[in-house]
Amino acid sequence: MSISCPDGTERKPDRLEAFSDAVLAIAITLPVVELHAPKPEAGDLASAYAELAPEYATYGLSVVLIGLYWAHSHFSGKLLQKTDHVYNLLSVGFLAAVSITPFPARPLFEHLSGDAQSTTAALVYLGVAAAPATWWFLRWLYATARKLPDPRLSDAYLRRLTVKYGLTAGAYWTAFMLAFWSSTSGLIAAGVVTLSYVVPPAKPEFKAGEQRQDD
Amino acid sequence: MSISCPDGTERKPDRLEAFSDAVLAIAITLPVVELHAPKPEAGDLASAYAELAPEYATYGLSVVLIGLYWAHSHFSGKLLQKTDHVYNLLSVGFLAAVSITPFPARPLFEHLSGDAQSTTAALVYLGVAAAPATWWFLRWLYATARKLPDPRLSDAYLRRLTVKYGLTAGAYWTAFMLAFWSSTSGLIAAGVVTLSYVVPPAKPEFKAGEQRQDD
Amino acid sequence: MSISCPDGTERKPDRLEAFSDAVLAIAITLPVVELHAPKPEAGDLASAYAELAPEYATYGLSVVLIGLYWAHSHFSGKLLQKTDHVYNLLSVGFLAAVSITPFPARPLFEHLSGDAQSTTAALVYLGVAAAPATWWFLRWLYATARKLPDPRLSDAYLRRLTVKYGLTAGAYWTAFMLAFWSSTSGLIAAGVVTLSYVVPPAKPEFKAGEQRQDD
Amino acid sequence: MSISCPDGTERKPDRLEAFSDAVLAIAITLPVVELHAPKPEAGDLASAYAELAPEYATYGLSVVLIGLYWAHSHFSGKLLQKTDHVYNLLSVGFLAAVSITPFPARPLFEHLSGDAQSTTAALVYLGVAAAPATWWFLRWLYATARKLPDPRLSDAYLRRLTVKYGLTAGAYWTAFMLAFWSSTSGLIAAGVVTLSYVVPPAKPEFKAGEQRQDD
Numbered sequence: 001m002s003i004s005c006p007d008g009t010e011r012k013p014d015r016l017e018a019f020s021d022a023v024l025a026i027a028i029t030l031p032v033v034e035l036h037a038p039k040p041e042a043g044d045l046a047s048a049y050a051e052l053a054p055e056y057a058t059y060g061l062s063v064v065l066i067g068l069y070w071a072h073s074h075f076s077g078k079l080l081q082k083t084d085h086v087y088n089l090l091s092v093g094f095l096a097a098v099s100i101t102p103f104p105a106r107p108l109f110e111h112l113s114g115d116a117q118s119t120t121a122a123l124v125y126l127g128v129a130a131a132p133a134t135w136w137f138l139r140w141l142y143a144t145a146r147k148l149p150d151p152r153l154s155d156a157y158l159r160r161l162t163v164k165y166g167l168t169a170g171a172y173w174t175a176f177m178l179a180f181w182s183s184t185s186g187l188i189a190a191g192v193v194t195l196s197y198v199v200p201p202a203k204p205e206f207k208a209g210e211q212r213q214d215d
Numbered sequence: 216m217s218i219s220c221p222d223g224t225e226r227k228p229d230r231l232e233a234f235s236d237a238v239l240a241i242a243i244t245l246p247v248v249e250l251h252a253p254k255p256e257a258g259d260l261a262s263a264y265a266e267l268a269p270e271y272a273t274y275g276l277s278v279v280l281i282g283l284y285w286a287h288s289h290f291s292g293k294l295l296q297k298t299d300h301v302y303n304l305l306s307v308g309f310l311a312a313v314s315i316t317p318f319p320a321r322p323l324f325e326h327l328s329g330d331a332q333s334t335t336a337a338l339v340y341l342g343v344a345a346a347p348a349t350w351w352f353l354r355w356l357y358a359t360a361r362k363l364p365d366p367r368l369s370d371a372y373l374r375r376l377t378v379k380y381g382l383t384a385g386a387y388w389t390a391f392m393l394a395f396w397s398s399t400s401g402l403i404a405a406g407v408v409t410l411s412y413v414v415p416p417a418k419p420e421f422k423a424g425e426q427r428q429d430d
Numbered sequence: 431m432s433i434s435c436p437d438g439t440e441r442k443p444d445r446l447e448a449f450s451d452a453v454l455a456i457a458i459t460l461p462v463v464e465l466h467a468p469k470p471e472a473g474d475l476a477s478a479y480a481e482l483a484p485e486y487a488t489y490g491l492s493v494v495l496i497g498l499y500w501a502h503s504h505f506s507g508k509l510l511q512k513t514d515h516v517y518n519l520l521s522v523g524f525l526a527a528v529s530i531t532p533f534p535a536r537p538l539f540e541h542l543s544g545d546a547q548s549t550t551a552a553l554v555y556l557g558v559a560a561a562p563a564t565w566w567f568l569r570w571l572y573a574t575a576r577k578l579p580d581p582r583l584s585d586a587y588l589r590r591l592t593v594k595y596g597l598t599a600g601a602y603w604t605a606f607m608l609a610f611w612s613s614t615s616g617l618i619a620a621g622v623v624t625l626s627y628v629v630p631p632a633k634p635e636f637k638a639g640e641q642r643q644d645d
Numbered sequence: 646m647s648i649s650c651p652d653g654t655e656r657k658p659d660r661l662e663a664f665s666d667a668v669l670a671i672a673i674t675l676p677v678v679e680l681h682a683p684k685p686e687a688g689d690l691a692s693a694y695a696e697l698a699p700e701y702a703t704y705g706l707s708v709v710l711i712g713l714y715w716a717h718s719h720f721s722g723k724l725l726q727k728t729d730h731v732y733n734l735l736s737v738g739f740l741a742a743v744s745i746t747p748f749p750a751r752p753l754f755e756h757l758s759g760d761a762q763s764t765t766a767a768l769v770y771l772g773v774a775a776a777p778a779t780w781w782f783l784r785w786l787y788a789t790a791r792k793l794p795d796p797r798l799s800d801a802y803l804r805r806l807t808v809k810y811g812l813t814a815g816a817y818w819t820a821f822m823l824a825f826w827s828s829t830s831g832l833i834a835a836g837v838v839t840l841s842y843v844v845p846p847a848k849p850e851f852k853a854g855e856q857r858q859d860d
Binding site: 232233236237239240241243244245247248250252253255259260261264274275278282283285286289290292413415416 | 445446448449452453455456457460463514515516518519522523525526529530532533534535536537540541547550551554
C-alpha cells in the first residue's frame with residue numbers, strides 16, 4: 001500500500017489510528033478481568049453480587065471515560081493530514097495515561113462514603129484522570145505547531161480546538177486542586193468536564209475558497 | 216486517507232468497525248485468563264481437570280454469545296453508509312455490555328443443579344445478557360431515525376430488521392421475567408433466541424430502480 | 431467503503447481477517463499474564479527465576495503454536511474471494527480453539543519427567559491441540575464446497591490443500607491416540623506435525639489461461 | 646481486496662503491520678493488569694499507594710520500551726515492499742520477545758537499592774531486553790538478503806540501517822555483560838541505547854533517478 005501511493009513514504013494517520021484504536025479497545029475491555037464473580041463458597045449469591053457494587057461502578061466509569069476519549073479521538077483523527085515521530089511518541093504517552101485510569105477507580109468508590117481515606121482516594125483518582133487530558137493538549141499543541149492538521153482547516157477552527165483542549169486539561173487540574181478542600185466538589189467538577197464530551201464536537205470549518213468536504 | 220477522498224471529513228463506518236472488532240476480539244479471548252490449569256499440588260490431574268467443568272462451560276458460552284454478536288455486527292456493518300458521534304457512543308455502550316457477559320456465566324453453571332442459589336444465578340445472567348440486545352436495538356433505532364443506513368436499502372427491509380431487533384431484545388427480557396417463575400424455562404428461552412442467530416441474516420433488499428450490488 | 435465499491439454488499443475477507451488477526455494477537459500475548467515474576471519474599475532470585483521454567487516453556491510453546499497458525503492464516507486468507515456467515519461462525523470456532531491451547535500447556539511441562547500424571551497431562555494437551563486443526567479442516571471443507579476460494583485457483587491446487595489440512599488434523603488425532611500407549615511418542619508426533627508448518631506453504635497455482643498474479 | 650488488485654496474491658506488508666500493531670498494543674496495555682489498587686483492609690491509603698512504587702516504575706518502563714519499538718516499527722514498516730513466510734515467523738519471534746519484557750521489570754525495581762539480589766535482577770532484565778533487539782536485527786538481515794525493502798531505496802541508506810540495528814543489538818548485549826561487573830553501569834548503558842530511539846529515524850534516501858516520494 002505504502003509503495004503504490006505517490007506519497008507513500010509519508011505516513012498518513014491511519015496506522016497511528018489503528019494502533020490507538022487497538023490500545024483503547026484493550027484498555028476499555030481489560031477492567032472486565034478485575035470482575036470476579038462470587039465463588040460457591042461465598043454463601044448467599046444475591047448479597048455476594050451486591051457487595052461487588054464498587055467493581056461495577058469502576059467498570060462503568062472506565063467505560064465512560066475511555067469510551068469518550070475513543071469517540072473524540074475518532075473525530076480528531078480525521079483533522080490530521082499526517083503524523084510524525086514525535087507525534088507518535090506523544091500518542092504513546094496519551095494512550096498509556098488513558099489505559100491506567102481504571103487503576104485508582106475502585107478505591108474511589110470504596111471510600112465514597114466520606115471516611116478518613118476519601119480525600120486521598122479522590123486526589124489520586126483526579127490526578128490520574130488529569131494526565132490523559134494533559135497529554136492530549138500537549139499533543140495538539142505539537143500538532144498545530146508542526147502543521148500536522150489538514151491545511152484547509154480554518155485557523156479560527158484550529159484555535160477554538162486549542163482553547164477547548166487547554167480548558168479541559170486546566171479544568172481537570174482545577175478539579176484536582178478543589179479536592180484538597182472538598183473531594184466531592186472536585187469529583188463533581190471532573191464529572192461535568194468529562195460528560196461535556198458527550199456533546200458532539202463542532203463540525204470542521206474550512207478556509208474561504210476551499211472546497212467543503214461534506215454536505 | 217481521509218484527506219484525499221472527496222468525502223473525507225464524513226467518517227465511513229470502517230473505523231468504528233475496526234474498533235468494534237477489536238473490542239469483540241478481546242472480549243471473546245479474555246475469558247481464557249480465567250482458566251487456570253491445575254497446579255501440581257492439586258493431586259490427581261484427571262479429576263482436577265474434570266472439576267473445572269463450569270469454567271469450560273463459561274468459556275464455551277461466552278464464545279457462542281460474543282461470536283454470534285461479532286458475526287452479526289460483521290453483517291450489519293455493511294448496511295450503514297456512515298456513523299456519527301451519538302452512534303459511536305451507543306456502540307461503546309453496546310460493546311461494554313457484551314464484554315461483561317462472561318462475568319455472571321460461571322455462577323450460572325455452578326448453580327445449574329437447582330440449589331437455593333440457582334434462581335439468583337439465572338436472573339443475574341439473563342439480565343446481563345439482555346443488556347447488549349437492548350443497546351443493539353436502541354442503536355439501530357437511532358441509526359434508522361438519523362438515516363445512517365445505505366439510502367438504497369428498501370424501507371421494508373429496514374423495517375423488518377427493526378422488528379427483528381426489537382423482538383430479540385423483548386425476548387431476552389421475557390426470558391429474564393420467566394426466570395422468576397422457572398429459571399430453567401428462562402434459560403431455555405434465552406438459549407433459543409441466541410441460537411436463532413446462527414441462521415444467516417436475510418440478504419439486503421434494494422429499492423426498485425437501484426442497482427443490485429450482489430449476484 | 432462498502433458503499434462506494436460496486437460489489438460492496440458482498441463482504442470481502444478483509445474484515446474477517448482483521449478480526450482473526452486481533453484474536454490471534456491477543457491469544458499469543460495473553461499467556462504473558464500468567465508469568466508472575468518472583469516477589470521479594472521468594473528468597474534467592476536466581477533460583478526463584480529458575481523454578482519458573484515450566485512457565486517459560488508454556489509461553490514458548492504457545493508462541494510457536496499460535497504464531498504458526500497466524501502465519502498460515504495470513505497465507506490462506508489471500509486464497510479466498512469472499513466469506514459468508516457460516517464461514518465466519520466456523521472461524522469463531524477455530525479461533526476459540528486456538529486461544530485455549532495455552533491452558534493445558536503448563537501441566538504438560540510440570541509432568542514431563544514421567545510421573546503418574548504425565549499421560550493425563552499429555553492426553554489433555556494433545557486433545558486440546560487437535561481441536562484447532564480439526565476446525566481448520568472443517569472450515570476449509572466448507573469453503574471449497576461453497577466455492578469461496580478465488581475461482582482462478584486450479585482445482586489440483588485446492589485439492590492438495592484439502593489433503594494437507596485433512597492429514598494435519600488426522601495426524602494430531604493419531605498423536606493423541608498414540609499418547610494412550612506412550613505419551614512421549616504422542617508428543618513427538620504432534621511436535622513434528624506442528625513444526626512442519628515452518629516450511630513456507632506452496633505457491634498458489636492458477637488455471638490454464640488465467641493471468642498469473644505474481645512474478 | 647487481495648483479489649481485485651493486479652498483484653493481490655503477493656502480500657503487501659499491511660496485514661503483518663496490522664498484526665504487529667495489535668500485539669504491541671496488547672503488550673503495552675497488559676501490564677495494567679498487574680497494577681492492583683489497594684484494598685480497603687490495606688489500611689492507610691496514601692502509604693498503600695506509595696508502596697506500589699515499583700509497580701508504577703514497571704508500567705512506565707514497559708510503556709517506554711514497547712512504545713519506542715512500536716514507533717520504530719511504524720517507521721520501518723514503510724520501507725518494505727513485501728513480506729514473506731520466514732519474515733512473518735521472524736516477526737512472531739520479535740513480537741513474543743517484546744511482549745515478555747515487562748515480566749522481569751518489577752524485580753529490577755524492587756532490588757534497585759543494591760541488595761544481594763540486584764545483580765541477578767539486572768542480568769535477567771538486561772538479557773530479556775536484549776532479545777527483541779536481536780530478533781529485530783536478524784529480521785532486518787533476512788529482509789535485506791531477500792530484497793524485501795522497497796527497491797528504490799539507496800543501498801547506502803539500507804546499509805546504514807543494518808549498521809544501526811547491529812550496533813543496537815550489540816550494545817544491549819554489552820550492557821548485559823557489563824552488569825556482571827556493575828549492574829548500575831549495565832542498566833545505564835541499556836537506558837542510553839533505548840532512549841537514543843527517541844530521536845526521529847533518518848529520512849529514507851532513494852537511488853539517483855528515482856522519484857522522491859515526499860516533500
